[in-house]
Amino acid sequence: MPPKILLSACLAGFNVRYNASSKTVIDTTLQQWKEEGRLVVCCPELAAGFPTPRPPAEIAAANGAKVITNQARVIDAQGNDVTDQYLLGAHLALDTARRHGCRFALLSDRSPSCGSQTIYNGAFNGQTQPGSGVTAELLRQHGIEVFSEHQLEALIERVRLVELGQAIR
Numbered sequence: 001m002p003p004k005i006l007l008s009a010c011l012a013g014f015n016v017r018y019n020a021s022s023k024t025v026i027d028t029t030l031q032q033w034k035e036e037g038r039l040v041v042c043c044p045e046l047a048a049g050f051p052t053p054r055p056p057a058e059i060a061a062a063n064g065a066k067v068i069t070n071q072a073r074v075i076d077a078q079g080n081d082v083t084d085q086y087l088l089g090a091h092l093a094l095d096t097a098r099r100h101g102c103r104f105a106l107l108s109d110r111s112p113s114c115g116s117q118t119i120y121n122g123a124f125n126g127q128t129q130p131g132s133g134v135t136a137e138l139l140r141q142h143g144i145e146v147f148s149e150h151q152l153e154a155l156i157e158r159v160r161l162v163e164l165g166q167a168i169r
Contacts, residue, residue: 002038003162006097006105006139008114009043011149016043020053023108025149029156030106040100044089044113044135047096050082057082059112060122064090064137074112074134077124089113090135097144103162105139106155109148116146 009016013024033039046052055076062072067083074086090113097105107114115133120126136146147155 001101002036003103003159004038004040004100005033005155005159006093006100006102006107006144007039007041008106008108008111008149009041009046010108011106012039012041014041014043016046016052017108018045018052018054018056023149025106025152027152030152040096040102042093042096044093045086046089047092048085048089050085050089055080056124057086057112058120058122058124059131059133062122063119063131064112064115064134065132067134068137068141075122086113086134090138093135094138094142094144097139098142102144104155104159105136105144105146106152107133107136107146107148109150116148117150 010023011025013022015022055078057074057076060073060075066072074083076082107116109115111133113133113135116136118128119131121129139146
């Protein structure tokens with residue numbers, strides 16, 4: 001069976017981001033995977049019950065790994081602690097990925113949930129820092145390979161190698 005890919009709903013064109021927008025990624029391989037039923041679309045934040053639109057949130061001076069171990073918090077722009085909802089969304093995304101047999105995830109970078117290379121620095125000043133969001137980190141901790149939309153070509157190559165049986169798990 002070809003590997004399945006968990007895909008951020010905003011990258012799939014759904015207006016689910018904090019500001020009710022999307023970050024649609026258009027690519028022929030993604031379209032092919034969609035037609036083959038290999039994409040599993042998920043928004044951890046919506047799954048956790050957040051509305052759209054909602055106040056932006058950032059991990060306070062840390063990363064998703066620190067949130068998972070209760071060493072950091074996720075705070076929204078109004079000062080509300082929304083950590084528990086972000087953890088819930090991460091666990092729901094992991095459950096979805098497992099239920100569908102996803103081996104890979106293509107997630108929206110910079111997000112406090114889905115960021116896999118960079119996230120905002122927690123100061124709400126538009127500055128980013130290297131790091132992972134809560135969902136991206138939890139997926140990685142459970143063996144799911146996570147890529148950002150900026151790494152689409154690397155994901156396509158990785159999936160190709162797995163399909164050819166040339167990749168080591």
